[in-house]
Amino acid sequence: MVEWRVPLFDPDITADDEAAVLRPLRDKWLTMGEATREFESAFAEHVNVKHAFAVSSCTAALHLSVLALDLEPGDEVLVPSLTFCGCANVIRAAGATPVFVDIASKNDWTLSPDDLKAKLTPRSKAFMAVHYAGFACQTDALMSIAESHGMALIEDCAHALFTRVSSRACGTNGAAGCFSFFTNKNMSTGEGGMFVTNDDELAEKVRLLRSHGMSTLTLDRHQGRAVSYDVLRTGLNYRIDEMRARLGLSQLKRLEANLEKRRAVYRAYLERLNGIEGFTIPFSGRKIDEVGIHIFPVALDSGINRAAFIQAMKERGIQTSIHYPAVHLFSAYADFREAACPLTEDIASREVTLPFYPHMSAADLNTVIEALRESLRIAGE
Numbered sequence: 001m002v003e004w005r006v007p008l009f010d011p012d013i014t015a016d017d018e019a020a021v022l023r024p025l026r027d028k029w030l031t032m033g034e035a036t037r038e039f040e041s042a043f044a045e046h047v048n049v050k051h052a053f054a055v056s057s058c059t060a061a062l063h064l065s066v067l068a069l070d071l072e073p074g075d076e077v078l079v080p081s082l083t084f085c086g087c088a089n090v091i092r093a094a095g096a097t098p099v100f101v102d103i104a105s106k107n108d109w110t111l112s113p114d115d116l117k118a119k120l121t122p123r124s125k126a127f128m129a130v131h132y133a134g135f136a137c138q139t140d141a142l143m144s145i146a147e148s149h150g151m152a153l154i155e156d157c158a159h160a161l162f163t164r165v166s167s168r169a170c171g172t173n174g175a176a177g178c179f180s181f182f183t184n185k186n187m188s189t190g191e192g193g194m195f196v197t198n199d200d201e202l203a204e205k206v207r208l209l210r211s212h213g214m215s216t217l218t219l220d221r222h223q224g225r226a227v228s229y230d231v232l233r234t235g236l237n238y239r240i241d242e243m244r245a246r247l248g249l250s251q252l253k254r255l256e257a258n259l260e261k262r263r264a265v266y267r268a269y270l271e272r273l274n275g276i277e278g279f280t281i282p283f284s285g286r287k288i289d290e291v292g293i294h295i296f297p298v299a300l301d302s303g304i305n306r307a308a309f310i311q312a313m314k315e316r317g318i319q320t321s322i323h324y325p326a327v328h329l330f331s332a333y334a335d336f337r338e339a340a341c342p343l344t345e346d347i348a349s350r351e352v353t354l355p356f357y358p359h360m361s362a363a364d365l366n367t368v369i370e371a372l373r374e375s376l377r378i379a380g381e
């Protein structure tokens with residue numbers, strides 16, 4: 001393993017988290033029990049939503065969202081190309097067709113409402129919006145498109161734990177909100193996710209789909225509330241376990257404090273990068289008081305060689321990443337290569353993500369900035 005001087009992310013795991021994980025092991029009830037219920041209701045309270053289902057990943061939550069919409073082959077789901085591949089993968093896994101939509105601008109890397117409208121067809125059934133880096137999409141515009149065209153809005157909130165717009169949490173604007181607790185996310189259970197909705201009907205479908213479509217749970221049978229079950233829909237196993245639910249509850253307690261730290265690190269970055277040339281920072285001009293910032297992305301100027309920059313940073317012990325390669329240019333999406341997403345293709349070719357985590361120190365920041373200055377010079381030659 002490479003010893004990074006400054007890693008891309010560094011999970012915040014405490015002694016409380018360790019103790020939390022041990023509890024279900026000692027109680028010997030390992031899946032879908034009290035911890036899961038507590039986690040779901042605490043999470044629902046935090047985002048102020050009616051229903052929350054803890055699941056095995058955000059990808060599972062996204063898959064459940066499209067499955068619960070009862071799509072048919074040929075139905076189209078619009079999705080950004082500047083996102084994690086899981087968004088488009090689940091659309092295809094559900095038998096529908098992804099339609100790739102561009103980002104709004106070189107500063108706003110979220111779904112373009114104009115391009116979304118331009119790509120609607122009579123087969124459009126739903127669309128996904130990703131709150132990139134934690135910055136909210138153009139929510140009002142997207143909600144009104146969803147409403148006027150009778151389409152479901154699925155919010156991918158993997159980066160947006162918790163972003164609020166006028167005190168309203170991302171994930172509660174459309175039909176469904178999907179969150180991730182993967183290792184590098186704003187809170188982590190290793191693998192894990194949450195599906196949220198205010199729609200009672202969608203909630204009932206997801207409840208079934210998450211657990212094989214079965215009418216009763218193992219816990220109900222264990223507690224003597226039920227002896228048998230029926231299978232009401234063809235479902236999957238997308239459940240979380242009690243160890244992860246306890247870890248999630250423990251992490252949730254520190255989340256708001258961690259988000260405050262993330263915002264402080266973000267502000268320090270902006271201040272320290274001010275005046276350095278060779279790149280731009282997206283979402284400039286946005287207020288960040290209610291943004292649950294997840295990553296620190298920049299777009300290198302076109303005169304900077306990205307591969308050389310990343311290599312120079314690596315040689316200085318700084319880990320970077322790319323969010324994201326354009327999904328419509330992946331091999332598995334060869335049929336979609338002609339999707340018109342020029343802004344996405346441009347940004348995807350120049351984006352680099354810098355190290356970012358809540359407990360990043362001033363010394364860590366200095367190390368990154370110094371390496372960045374040198375790497376820009378080397379990669380610009």
Ligand SMILES: *Cc1c(COP(=O)(O)O)cnc(C)c1O
Binds near residue numbers: 083086087179
């Ligand atoms: C991480 C991520 C996902 C997938 O989350 P998992 O919990 O790993 O399945 C989906 N969308 C976005 C934007 C992500 O960053």
